[in-house]
Amino acid sequence: MMRIRGNGLGLLMFVVAGVVAGVGGLILNLEDAPVMIMVGLALFLMDFIIRLFAREQEKWLTASHLGGYLFIAPVWAIGIFVIVLNIINGLQLAS
Numbered sequence: 001m002m003r004i005r006g007n008g009l010g011l012l013m014f015v016v017a018g019v020v021a022g023v024g025g026l027i028l029n030l031e032d033a034p035v036m037i038m039v040g041l042a043l044f045l046m047d048f049i050i051r052l053f054a055r056e057q058e059k060w061l062t063a064s065h066l067g068g069y070l071f072i073a074p075v076w077a078i079g080i081f082v083i084v085l086n087i088i089n090g091l092q093l094a095s
Contacts, residue, residue, distance in 0.1 A: 007064070007068065007069050007070075009050070009067065009068045009069075010047075010068035010069045010070040010075050011070070012068075013043055013046045013047060013068040013075050014043070014070065014075075016042065016046065017039045017042050017043050017046075020035075020038055020039050020042045021035055021036070021038075021039050024038050024039075031090075031093075032086075032089075033086045033087075033089050033090030033093060034086075034090070036082055036085075036086040036089075037082075037083055037086045037087065037090070039079075039082060040078075040079045040080065040081070040082030040083035040084075040086065041079065041083060042079070043068075043075050043076070043078055043079030043082065044075075044076050044079030044080055044083070045079075046068065046075065047067045047068040047074060047075035047076040047079065048067075048076045050066075050067045050068065051066055051067040051074075051076070054066045054067075061074070061076075062074055
């Protein structure tokens with residue numbers, strides 16, 4: 001059986017991002033694009049701040065043992081992807 005690779009910190013960051021999505025979408029009744037941009041920003045900031053504390057080490061921005069990592073991607077990269085995707089989505093909805 002093949003094990004799924006990831007780390008607990010990365011999964012915890014996604015749980016926190018889920019709380020951000022829940023508050024923005026269900027409690028504040030915001031549209032999807034702004035909520036997902038907030039989720040992407042939360043993912044990016046959580047991982048980047050943790051990695052800043054280890055910036056003296058080699059490959060601090062991409063090392064899987066220094067910050068949140070989900071499967072093969074660092075969480076900060078997933079956060080940037082979510083932000084860009086939802087900015088494009090928001091622009092398409094606005095026009």
